[in-house]
Amino acid sequence: MPYVNIRIAGTLSREQKKQIAEEITDTLERVGNKPKSYTYISFDEIPHENWAIAGTLLGEDK
Amino acid sequence: MPYVNIRIAGTLSREQKKQIAEEITDTLERVGNKPKSYTYISFDEIPHENWAIAGTLLGEDK
Amino acid sequence: MPYVNIRIAGTLSREQKKQIAEEITDTLERVGNKPKSYTYISFDEIPHENWAIAGTLLGEDK
Amino acid sequence: MPYVNIRIAGTLSREQKKQIAEEITDTLERVGNKPKSYTYISFDEIPHENWAIAGTLLGEDK
Amino acid sequence: MPYVNIRIAGTLSREQKKQIAEEITDTLERVGNKPKSYTYISFDEIPHENWAIAGTLLGEDK
Amino acid sequence: MPYVNIRIAGTLSREQKKQIAEEITDTLERVGNKPKSYTYISFDEIPHENWAIAGTLLGEDK
Incomplete structure (x- = not known):
């Protein structure tokens, strides 16, 4: 440890x-x-359409 | 916050x-x-073969 | 599945x-x-001083 | 439960x-x-370049 | 790595x-x-009332 | 986003x-x-006995 995501x-x-x-x-x-x-340390790169802020998806994947 | 996965x-x-x-x-x-x-909110869409229930993988990816 | 945190x-x-x-x-x-x-579904209730937004801890635990 | 990642x-x-x-x-x-x-149980297979140990990325993806 | 939770x-x-x-x-x-x-490997021991299956919390903490 | 744990x-x-x-x-x-x-950013402070490296728990909590 530590483990950072x-x-x-x-x-x-x-x-x-x-x-x-x-x-x-x-x-x-x-x-x-x-x-x-x-x-x-691990990085997770999430597609935009799989992330929401304030109830709205961030956008289409390009 | 909150953070929901x-x-x-x-x-x-x-x-x-x-x-x-x-x-x-x-x-x-x-x-x-x-x-x-x-x-x-983030969504993680996991391939079926990367998920096990009761010790059994869910299936092949299509 | 699903698993929600x-x-x-x-x-x-x-x-x-x-x-x-x-x-x-x-x-x-x-x-x-x-x-x-x-x-x-699992809930993680994080102490305020263990959560930062914009580089600032949220506050002291009461 | 349990949930294992x-x-x-x-x-x-x-x-x-x-x-x-x-x-x-x-x-x-x-x-x-x-x-x-x-x-x-869920498996997350992380690209090598998204994982660091001791401050160094593990390698290029092949 | 690996990291198991x-x-x-x-x-x-x-x-x-x-x-x-x-x-x-x-x-x-x-x-x-x-x-x-x-x-x-890290273990997270979650209070029963912070875990739900099928929409129902598991129970009161003792 | 980003979310760092x-x-x-x-x-x-x-x-x-x-x-x-x-x-x-x-x-x-x-x-x-x-x-x-x-x-x-969220910090999870894990008790030593809930963390293992190389198959060995880190120690007793003090």
């Missing part, structure tokens, strides 16, 4: 995921004292 | 997801006093 | 959870054709 | 998922006294 | 959780070729 | 959670182009 509508580039994973892992070590080797 | 085996049509999201968001406002604008 | 900050009364569970189970049967007996 | 990077064969589901359902009945018919 | 209504003894964790970790190594050291 | 064994102080939430929300805006107001 990041769920977004749409997609991120590999480069974005790489940097987000680095920064969050760093934050958890620096602030939370969690050794980097213990941190797992 | 709905996981089903197989798929739902866009029309079904739209109506389910509307109704659940309405329920959470009317019964739980959660303003609609705060409610996030 | 409802995560809120703070708590709901037993009466609220009862009615929310009934309504969501009904919605999934009526709209999604999921037999009521298959629907599992 | 298994998240792995990459994929498993149908045969592997079948056997894993059987064994976990058996474990939960034998050790945890949970009747087999109540156990739901 | 086990959600049950009520509680398990430490002894039960110990044995369930051992067996599932063994299953994932033997069947899924996942080295034991990579497997994380 | 952080699961750790043990607890974090309010101050740690505050800073982690700020930094992750900032990362998602700066790297992922997600407006801060859309980001929800």
Whole structure:
């Protein structure tokens, strides 16, 4: 542990995921004292039509 | 918040997801006093062969 | 299946959870054709200080 | 209940998922006294580039 | 990875959780070729009144 | 969206959670182009005896 699950509508580039994973892992070590080797992060890229805010689906998938 | 995650085996049509999201968001406002604008809902449509009940996978994906 | 996970900050009364569970189970049967007996719903009542929106924790637990 | 979610990077064969589901359902009945018919298991097969350990993505999808 | 989340209504003894964790970790190594050291398992023990099946809460907490 | 769930064994102080939430929300805006107001983060602080690595529970709760 820790286990971090990041769920977004749409997609991120590999480069974005790489940097987000680095920064969050760093934050958890620096602030939370969690050794980097213990941190797992998974990204779930959800189709827009599978995500609703305020009762409305976000949009059609492109 | 709230965050609602709905996981089903197989798929739902866009029309079904739209109506389910509307109704659940309405329920959470009317019964739980959660303003609609705060409610996030995500749908995870799981392949049948990735879902087991009673130790048996649900079926092949079509 | 379906499996529905409802995560809120703070708590709901037993009466609220009862009615929310009934309504969501009904919605999934009526709209999604999921037999009521298959629907599992879990509620996670998260302490306010464990939930952040826009980078800010929601508040102290009372 | 119980609801078990298994998240792995990459994929498993149908045969592997079948056997894993059987064994976990058996474990939960034998050790945890949970009747087999109540156990739901879902598998999430996550693309390698969506999983990070120690701040590093696991690899490119093949 | 893998990351396994086990959600049950009520509680398990430490002894039960110990044995369930051992067996599932063994299953994932033997069947899924996942080295034991990579497997994380978390147990969520949900109050009965926070779990509904077929639209009905499971019971009062004792 | 995004929705981020952080699961750790043990607890974090309010101050740690505050800073982690700020930094992750900032990362998602700066790297992922997600407006801060859309980001929800929840922390699940799991008892040590409910978390296993390599088939072994992490320890007794203190």
